[in-house]
Amino acid sequence: MDPLPLAAAQDAPGLRIGEMAKISGFSVKTIRFYCDQGLLHTARSEGRYRIFSSDSLAELEIIRALRSMDVPIGELARILEVRRAGVCNCSVLKDSIATKLLSIDSRIQELQMMKSELARLLSSWQDCGGAKAEDAAKK
Incomplete structure (x- = not known):
């Protein structure tokens, strides 16, 4: 199955975790980890599925870039919170x-x-000048 086009994903009312994984290239397990660490905010559907907004895709790209620089999870959380508050x-x-x-x-x-x-x-x-290891092993 082809990943959802990014433009279509941004128009969607909410994305489930599998769709987020396909679009972002992150594994479902990694996305769950980031949710559990408080880096990504989600809503829950009636069926208790995690529902992500299109903003979560942008946040995943920020996470990818900052993690490649070894930015710690705590610092990532702070950066994302400031961003969500609308502060540059x-x-x-x-x-x-x-x-x-x-x-x-x-x-x-x-x-x-x-x-x-x-x-x-x-x-x-x-x-x-001593015996070579191979020679010593033969004796």
Whole structure:
């Protein structure tokens, strides 16, 4: 079954969790987790199914982007609440992204130094002259 087109989903009165999963690319289990953590708000149908608004799709995209930057769940919840209140938090997000970029650059430098050190160690490696592990295993 093809996923619902995003435009049609936005016009729908409410989406069930399976539809949200198909449209967003998140698993049903992950969406449930985000609901349980208070990141996504839902209503319940008469049959007790979770019903999501089209705003939840936008929030899932924000969650995806921020989780890729390792933003903790608690911070995500705060960002989403501020957004729902209609307060612009662009500067907070921009600062978070800039901080993550600096962290990645720092980690890249650390890994490059480690790589250089390992390459130096390997190039200067000398066999110890003792019996090779394969030879010792045969005895």
